Amino acid sequence: MDVIQSILTKSKKCKAKILLPEAAIDKRIYAAAKMLIKNGNNVVVLGKPSNFDSDFLNAHCTIIDKDSLNLKQIADSLYQLRKSKGLTPKGAYQLLQNDEYLSCMLLHLGYADCMLAGAVYTTANTLKPALQIIKTKPNKNLVVGCMLMIGGGVSPLVFGDVSLNVNPTAQNLSEIAISCAEFYKKFISTPRVAMLSYSTLGSAQSEFTSKIIDATKLAQQNSNFSIVGEIQADAALNKITAKQKGVLSSVGGKANVLIFPDLNAGNISYKLVSELAHYTALGPIMLNFNKPVNDLSRGCTKQEAFLTALITLLQV
């Protein structure tokens, strides 16, 4: 079964509730909300009943009207969470005037089990409140942004980090690699991880290749996944090149999880593959939040929003 069909099938059984805070202000998200309801999923939206048509109001959907919320109580919860960071009660109340903060608090307080935003809000405005309020799972240090790349008649690929960690350290890179491998294992199949560089196994040397070598060692020490690095993209994806470049690892030429040295490389690469090779890019999918929060690209289509919402639900 292909990966999109598998996501569609598995998500039908998903009872979790997804918060779509932009449904009332963006047509693509409203359309995606309708598609989710048709798929049998539980949708929570932010807005007034007058923002939605009657079919939608009659559907299995929860509408949270901001005017009906006890903002003072929610502000107090936010203040309690962030007072050690210098937030005042007045500051907490002011933050809740932003839907980005309000939505994260609603997620934190259990109005939904996961959230998808970013069609209107910028990445930073979507992720910063989530990083501050939802936080990482207890056994993780880092939230990671990966992209599921589908196309080309080959197995799906995962690219990471493509959306959050601007200049990761070697330790950060090793955590990005392990988190992306865990995601691949859960959603697709056995991961084979390539720690990408402009050098393959010592063919060039600099502080930039040293970082990848250190990250590879750390990732190998801290997981049982098959991981190779530092390695060039051609040796990671082409079996003949891997052999020519002396890569003995079983990952050589068969990598399906590609880890990039920094956000410039990761973000540029996924957009090039999507634009030039016409891969479907699903995500960015954020890994390791306490409750799943995903950030759409502002250029997303309603179909991409729908599929990313299904992945978000499956992450619960």
Ligand SMILES: CC(C)(COP(=O)(O)OP(=O)(O)OC[C@H]1O[C@@H](n2cnc3c(N)ncnc32)[C@H](O)[C@@H]1OP(=O)(O)O)[C@@H](O)C(=O)NCCC(=O)NCCS
């Ligand atoms: C999201 C982003 C704005 C957050 O950075 P920031 O504004 O400097 O935020 P801060 O460093 O103040 O961190 C805020 C909180 O998030 C936490 N945090 C930041 N990055 C984190 C990460 N990768 N994983 C886990 N927690 C993280 C910090 O520890 C901090 O927690 P605290 O306030 O409880 O101490 C920043 O990482 C960013 O701009 N990333 C790139 C986003 C982007 O433009 N992507 C390209 C388009 S897809």
